Amino acid sequence: MPINCPSCGSLTATPKALAKTVFSLAGAFAGAALYAASRRNGISIGKPKGRSITGIADAVFRIATSSATGCITGARLGDEIDLQVLGNYKCGGCGTSFSCPQG
Numbered sequence: 001m002p003i004n005c006p007s008c009g010s011l012t013a014t015p016k017a018l019a020k021t022v023f024s025l026a027g028a029f030a031g032a033a034l035y036a037a038s039r040r041n042g043i044s045i046g047k048p049k050g051r052s053i054t055g056i057a058d059a060v061f062r063i064a065t066s067s068a069t070g071c072i073t074g075a076r077l078g079d080e081i082d083l084q085v086l087g088n089y090k091c092g093g094c095g096t097s098f099s100c101p102q103g
């Protein structure tokens with residue numbers, strides 16, 4: 001479904017997803033950092049998948065899991081910021097940023 005620009009009525013609006021991109025990356029790093037911090041403090045996140053996984057592979061798996069969780073959380077937060085604050089679409093005609101929940 002085409003998105004109309006509220007300013008000029010153009011149908012050339014494109015999704016921006018700026019905050020979503022930034023927060024996804026930040027969330028991924030935060031997730032990995034949280035895992036690293038929890039390891040230092042002796043807190044365990046998640047459970048090991050079995051004894052066949054070596055310590056390094058287990059750590060990599062857990063970092064990836066923590067990072068993915070942070071990325072998803074960041075993407076959701078970024079989506080809301082794009083929608084509520086920044087405007088999630090930019091008009092290709094006049095350059096106006098605006099919010100539209102359909103994106």
Ligand SMILES: [Zn+2]
Nearest residue numbers: 005008091094
């Ligand atoms: Zn426009």
